[in-house]
Every structure is written in structure tokens, then in C-alpha cells.
Amino acid sequence: MDLTLTDEQRQLRASYEELFERECPITEVRRAEAEEGWSPRLWKRLADAGITELGMPTARGGQGAELLDCTFVAEAAGRHLAPVPLIDAIAAGRLLGRLESIPAEVDGIVSQTTIAVSPEPIGAETCRLVPWGAAAQSLVAYDDRRVLIVRRHDAVSRRPEMSGGAVADWKLDDDTVRTTTIATGSEARQQQDLLAADLAALSAAWLVGLAASALDLAVAYTSERRAFDVPVASFQSVAHRLADLATAIDGARMLAQEAAWTIDHDHDRGLSLAGMAVTFAAATALEAATSCLHFHGGYGFMLEYDPQLYYRRAAAHALLYRVARHTDALVDALSVDGGN
Amino acid sequence: MEFGESAADREFRIEVRQFLAEHVTGEVRERMRRTGTLHDADFARAIAAKGWLSAAWPARFGGREAPPPNLAILYEEAARVGAPMNGVLGTQLVAETVRSWGSEALCDAVLPAAARGELVVALGFTEPDNGSDVAAAKTRARRADGGWVINGQKMFTTLAEIADLVFVLARTDSEAPKHRGLTLFLVRADTPGVEVRRLASLGGETTNVTYYTDVFVGDDWVVGEVNRGWDVLSTALLFERGAQGSFPAEAASVLDAHLTWARERHGLGLPSPLDSAVSRHRLVTAMIEVEVARLLSQRAVFLTRLGRPPAVEGSMAKLFATETYQRMCRMLMEVSGPAALLPHGDSESVADGAVEHAFRHCVVETIAGGTSEIQREIISRHGLRLPRAATA
Numbered sequence: 001m002d003l004t005l006t007d008e009q010r011q012l013r014a015s016y017e018e019l020f021e022r023e024c025p026i027t028e029v030r031r032a033e034a035e036e037g038w039s040p041r042l043w044k045r046l047a048d049a050g051i052t053e054l055g056m057p058t059a060r061g062g063q064g065a066e067l068l069d070c071t072f073v074a075e076a077a078g079r080h081l082a083p084v085p086l087i088d089a090i091a092a093g094r095l096l097g098r099l100e101s102i103p104a105e106v107d108g109i110v111s112q113t114t115i116a117v118s119p120e121p122i123g124a125e126t127c128r129l130v131p132w133g134a135a136a137q138s139l140v141a142y143d144d145r146r147v148l149i150v151r152r153h154d155a156v157s158r159r160p161e162m163s164g165g166a167v168a169d170w171k172l173d174d175d176t177v178r179t180t181t182i183a184t185g186s187e188a189r190q191q192q193d194l195l196a197a198d199l200a201a202l203s204a205a206w207l208v209g210l211a212a213s214a215l216d217l218a219v220a221y222t223s224e225r226r227a228f229d230v231p232v233a234s235f236q237s238v239a240h241r242l243a244d245l246a247t248a249i250d251g252a253r254m255l256a257q258e259a260a261w262t263i264d265h266d267h268d269r270g271l272s273l274a275g276m277a278v279t280f281a282a283a284t285a286l287e288a289a290t291s292c293l294h295f296h297g298g299y300g301f302m303l304e305y306d307p308q309l310y311y312r313r314a315a316a317h318a319l320l321y322r323v324a325r326h327t328d329a330l331v332d333a334l335s336v337d338g339g340n
Numbered sequence: 341m342e343f344g345e346s347a348a349d350r351e352f353r354i355e356v357r358q359f360l361a362e363h364v365t366g367e368v369r370e371r372m373r374r375t376g377t378l379h380d381a382d383f384a385r386a387i388a389a390k391g392w393l394s395a396a397w398p399a400r401f402g403g404r405e406a407p408p409p410n411l412a413i414l415y416e417e418a419a420r421v422g423a424p425m426n427g428v429l430g431t432q433l434v435a436e437t438v439r440s441w442g443s444e445a446l447c448d449a450v451l452p453a454a455a456r457g458e459l460v461v462a463l464g465f466t467e468p469d470n471g472s473d474v475a476a477a478k479t480r481a482r483r484a485d486g487g488w489v490i491n492g493q494k495m496f497t498t499l500a501e502i503a504d505l506v507f508v509l510a511r512t513d514s515e516a517p518k519h520r521g522l523t524l525f526l527v528r529a530d531t532p533g534v535e536v537r538r539l540a541s542l543g544g545e546t547t548n549v550t551y552y553t554d555v556f557v558g559d560d561w562v563v564g565e566v567n568r569g570w571d572v573l574s575t576a577l578l579f580e581r582g583a584q585g586s587f588p589a590e591a592a593s594v595l596d597a598h599l600t601w602a603r604e605r606h607g608l609g610l611p612s613p614l615d616s617a618v619s620r621h622r623l624v625t626a627m628i629e630v631e632v633a634r635l636l637s638q639r640a641v642f643l644t645r646l647g648r649p650p651a652v653e654g655s656m657a658k659l660f661a662t663e664t665y666q667r668m669c670r671m672l673m674e675v676s677g678p679a680a681l682l683p684h685g686d687s688e689s690v691a692d693g694a695v696e697h698a699f700r701h702c703v704v705e706t707i708a709g710g711t712s713e714i715q716r717e718i719i720s721r722h723g724l725r726l727p728r729a730a731t732a
Binding site (some may be wrong): 009219230234248250251262319327334335 | 341342344346614620621635653718720726727
């Protein structure tokens with residue numbers, strides 16, 4: 001194991017962090033929630049910087065980034081609660097990049113449209129509760145026979161949900177959509193496994209970013225706020241919980257990075273590591289957000305304070321990206337082959 | 341950044357596995373179970389003969405002046421198979437400390453014997469009245485002609501029953517501030533006035549309380565400068581960080597043994613924890629946490645090898661790995677039914693008693709080497725820079 005970042009990786013991380021810091025302040029997160037549920041403005045900035053095409057191979061006009069490098073940007077996005085389908089676009093780019101050929105009508109789809117991924121199989125010709133479904137003009141959808149790209153001109157209406165995102169249902173038997181099959185049969189099954197693994201590793205990194213940010217908020221507030229004439233963080237009952245969180249977050253980050261690295265090195269273990277990573281990151285993020293809220297005392301549940309933004313999104317991200325499906329897959333694997 | 345193992349490391353791991361398979365025999369294990377002494381003279385000599393531990397030492401002290409192999413792999417693999425490493429590790433810790441702080445004469449007295457695997461050193465830091473607060477040591481060393489006279493008691497001097505030397509932390513200046521009046525000594529265990537009383541522990545491991553009554557130690561056996569014992573001790577404890585992979589390796593080995601047992605029963609159509617979705621879910625949670633523990637430990641080892649002492653990262657690794665191990669042991673008992681109570685040797689025991697033993701043994705790990713509370717203090721005050729409470 002070598003945990004040294006290359007100079008290039010270090011620069012990339014810093015530039016992502018700086019970009020989100022500048023383009024996605026918490027006011028933008030609140031504005032998006034109050035208006036269309038996502039941030040077209042931020043999306044444009046990310047597209048201009050080529051970040052939405054990170055996962056696409058260079059031969060197809062993308063950046064050809066390794067999945068590990070993509071986790072850096074996913075973490076920065078999570079840290080700023082970025083209301084855009086960034087990890088979807090990266091996973092979609094990687095999916096298209098793996099195919100031997102892409103039908104002409106969907107070539108360039110990642111750069112030309114806002115693309116989302118339905119993280120569970122199509123059911124009754126519908127993709128339900130698709131994260132960023134109301135932001136997207138195109139969608140990656142699949143079931144056990146096929147992988148599709150679905151396109152439409154008019155936006156799908158947003159379903160109100162707890163985290164105030166741009167969640168929507170996509171009906172595939174609707175006249176206004178055009179579908180293109182990009183994989184069938186055994187290739188479809190293989191591609192959806194790889195897609196799910198990519199999305200799980202990226203989700204894990206996004207959740208790590210959210211958790212780290214919630215921890216920062218809790219550290220700052222408890223160091224400042226005084227009770228019984230001392231800073232709240234000087235109490236061990238507070239400090240030690242934050243220490244446990246910091247530890248779990250570092251571990252979650254390493255597991256997400258290990259999963260991403262392993263997936264790209266064609267190790268069979270990549271798929272199950274991605275499921276492990278997102279399962280652990282989801283629990284860690286929700287724990288971090290909950291603690292952050294709790295340590296803000298009564299202010300924690302006031303809407304004008306930020307902890308509730310993290311609390312709702314930590315739960316929503318895990319549910320919308322179907323983390324439980326990954327956990328279930330690990331549990332099922334244990335009954336079949338005893339694990340590993 | 342990469343998560344795979346280098347070719348050199350992989351090769352070393354294979355070599356280590358072969359060595360352990362050959363030397364950690366059923367007979368060695370039985371002897372450890374019977375005596376509670378996790379040291380074996382033949383094993384210690386055999387591992388020393390491989391030259392791994394002393395590779396970096398000067399030739400005149402028994403080394404080869406060569407870059408050492410990745411010893412973290414050795415500690416990890418040894419923990420995985422439950423090798424008798426207590427004496428080897430304690431002695432290595434002291435040898436490395438002597439190499440950094442000891443005089444030429446002391447190096448000469450300690451290192452060649454350690455390189456041959458013929459020296460056992462027990463650690464004498466903790467006392468009956470202080471554990472985590474190591475610097476509160478009350479054992480006193482008083483100046484005498486040509487040396488020092490030690491009086492006091494040390495707790496958990498594991499292996500003192502067979503040790504050649506005890507590494508004793510004693511107060512040499514009672515006027516100085518708490519951390520400035522301490523000195524480390526190497527005391528021959530057969531010196532008149534040293535008395536060893538055995539203590540039995542829940543995990544089956546023997547430890548001791550040792551008493552020191554007017555024990556004379558020559559000036560040559562002072563490690564580092566007088567009254568700078570705290571600095572010397574810090575070097576010694578840093579060494580432990582490099583061996584940290586042993587915690588998750590131990591947990592992984594118990595989990596593997598349990599899964600093998602559960603799978604076997606499942607395959608035979610016998611009741612197994614794998615029959616229950618709830619138990620499987622709990623096993624998956626443990627698998628994930630053990631992997632996280634392994635990664636955090638590997639990070640601490642990685643930083644140690646870079647020469648960057650991983651204070652906070654080391655505490656995170658120790659905290660997470662040991663707490664995970666305990667959670668896992670409780671869970672493995674709970675999902676296994678009453679057979680989990682049966683000991684090694686009972687044909688119906690779970691994984692040949694591995695789970696029963698781990699459940700008793702795991703409790704020491706959140707205590708020894710700095711309690712979880714100490715680790716959380718280090719992480720929160722040094723890592724997160726949270727304000728410290730005023731102490732009395």
C-alpha cells in the first residue's frame with residue numbers, strides 16, 4: 001500500500017475543493033432547494049471545467065480519469081452538498097467508455113445533456129424516485145435484459161421529498177421519450193454490475209465528503225460555544241464522540257478509495273468492496289450529521305442553521321442511491337458462498 | 341496512491357507464512373495454552389536466525405546493515421496464526437530503544453543477544469496505582485555508588501517469569517515536574533531483591549506483578565539520560581505503532597475461522613449462523629469494520645515506514661481496530677448459540693474454541709497499550725484540536 005498522492009492528484013484535489021468552495025456556497029444549496037431542486041448554474045461551471053466528463057475516456061472526448069481520482073471530486077461535491085448529478089455523469093461516462101461502440105444517436109450524450117442514472121432496475125416500465133431525475137434530459141436505465149439511454153425534451157416534474165432535491169419518476173412507455181439500447185444479454189448484466197460498483201464507490205466518497213463537512217461544523221461550533229463557563233468541546237462526552245467520528249470518517253474515506261482503486265485494477269473484489277464502502281459511508285455520514293445537529297443544541301434543528309441540511313441529505317443520499325441494495329447483496333453473497 | 345501490495349512485500353509475506361507454518365506447530369500452541377506464557381525459546385531463536393528483525397542493525401551488534409523487510413507484514417502474519425510473539429515483540433521494542441538511546445556498552449550487552457533470539461525483556465511501566473497515567477510512576481531509584489537502588493512495584497510485567505531483563509520506569513527526581521524526573525533502567529531479573537508473582541488473566545495469558553526491594557542497578561544499565569525517561573519511553577511506544585497491523589489481523593483470523601465453521605455446518609445441513617439473515621447481516625457488518633480497521637492500521641504502518649510518527653493516525657487505528665474486535669467477538673458469540681461456550685478440544689466447540697478464546701482475550705486490547713479513552717483524547721485534542729478541559 002502506498003498512500004502518497006502524486007503532485008497531480010494533490011493539485012486536482014485542491015482545485016476541486018477550491019471550485020466547489022467558490023461555486024457552491026451553502027447559500028446556493030439553500031437556493032436550489034427553494035427553487036428547482038438542483039443547481040443548473042453549478043452544473044454549467046462543472047461542465048465548462050470538463051468535470052462532468054471526467055469518467056469518459058479521452059478517445060471519446062472525455063478526461064479518462066481513474067475512478068480513484070473521480071472519488072476526489074465526488075468527495076469535494078459531497079463536502080459542499082453540491083445539488084447536481086455529478087457522480088451520475090461520471091458513472092455514465094465510464095459506462096459508455098466501456099462499450100465497444102456507442103449508437104450514433106447517444107454519442108456525446110454525457111457532454112450534451114444533463115444525465116442521471118437510475119440506481120435500481122426498471123420496474124413496470126418506470127424508473128421511480130430517480131435522484132436528479134427532474135434535472136436530467138437523459139437517463140441511464142437498466143433491467144436484467146438491457147441497458148438503455150432514455151432521452152426527453154421536456155423536464156419531468158419534481159417529486160417533493162424530504163431533502164428538497166430534484167427527484168422524479170421517469171416513465172419509459174411515454175410517447176415523449178426516446179430510448180436507445182446500449183447493451184443486451186450477458187453484456188447488459190455485466191455492465192450494470194460495473195455501473196453499480198462505480199456509482200457505489202462514488203456515492204461512498206460523496207457521503208464521506210458530507211460527513212467530513214458535518215464534523216468540521218460540529219468541531220467549530222463546540223469549540224466556540226460555551227456552557228458551564230467552558231467550551232462545550234472540552235467535555236470528554238462531546239470530544240470523544242467527535243474522535244470516534246473522525247476515526248470512522250478517515251476509515252470510510254480509505255475504504256471508498258480502496259474500492260475505487262480496486263475496481264480499476266480489475267480485481268474481482270472491487271464489486272464487493274464498493275458495496276462495503278457505500279454501506280459504511282452511509283452509516284458514518286448519517287451518524288456525523290446526527291451528531292453535528294445534536295451538538296448544536298436547540299439551534300441544530302432550527303431551519304436557519306445548517307446542520308439540518310446535512311441531516312436530511314445524509315439520509316436522502318443513501319436512500320435515493322439505494323445503498324440498502326448493496327448491503328443486501330453482501331448479505332446474500334454470504335449465504336451462497338460464505339462470503340469473500 | 342495504490343492499495344495493492346508491492347512484489348517485494350508479497351514475496352516477504354509468502355516467506356513469512358512458510359516460516360510460521362513450519363514453526364508455529366500444534367505442540368507450540370498446546371504449550372502456550374497450558375502455561376499462559378506466549379513465548380517459545382525455540383521459536384524466538386528460529387525467527388532471530390532469519391535475520392529479519394535485526395537486519396538494519398550494525399554488524400558488530402549482530403545485524404546485517406541492510407534495509408529491513410516490511411516487518412509490519414511479519415507482525416500481521418504472526419498475529420493471524422497466533423504465534424508466540426510476546427517476547428519477540430517486547431524484546432524488539434527494547435532493542436530498538438537501546439539502539440536509539442543506549443550507550444555503546446549497553447548496545448553491546450543487549451543487541452547481539454537479542455539478534456540471536458536469546459534475550460527476553462519484560463516491560464515494567466505500569467504500577468498497581470497507575471495505568472494510563474504512566475508518568476505517575478511511584479517506583480523510586482535512589483543514587484548509590486556506581487549506580488542506582490530501585491524500590492517499588494510494577495504491574496503487568498508480562499513474561500517476567502522467564503525474562504532476562506525488565507525495562508523499568510522509575511522516578512529519579514521527586515522534585516522535578518511529573519514528566520521530567522523519570523528514568524528507564526534495564527534490570528536483570530535475577531538481581532537480588534527482584535520478586536515475581538504470577539497473575540492469571542481472563543484470556544488465559546499469564547502476567548505478573550513484580551516487586552523491587554533495594555535492587556541495585558549499575559550506571560551502565562541506564563537507558564538514555566537520567567531524568568529523560570519520558571522521551572525514551574516515547575521512542576519505545578512509537579515502535580508499537582509499527583506493529584499495529586496485528587490488531588486487525590487477529591480480528592480477521594477469528595472472523596475467518598468462524599465463517600469457515602459456519603460454512604461447513606451450512607454445507608452439512610446443520611444449524612448455522614448463515615441460516616439467519618439477521619446473523620448474516622451482522623457478519624457483513626463485522627467484515628466491513630474489520631476491513632476499515634485493516635486500512636486504518638495500514639495507514640499508521642505506512643506513515644511509520646515513511647519516518648512520520650503517526651500520533652493521531654496511530655491512535656485512530658488502535659481505537660478502531662480494538663473496539664471493532666470486541667464488538668465482533670460479542671457478535672460472534674451471540675450468533676453461534678450455546679456451543680460458543682465450549683472450549684478448544686471439545687469437538688462441538690465453535691471453530692475449535694477460537695471464538696470462545698477470542699471473547700475472553702479481546703477485552704485486554706482496549707486497555708493495554710493506551711486505553712480507548714487515551715486514544716480518544718489524543719484524537720480529539722491533537723487531531724481535531726478541541727479545547728482541553730482544565731485538569732486538577
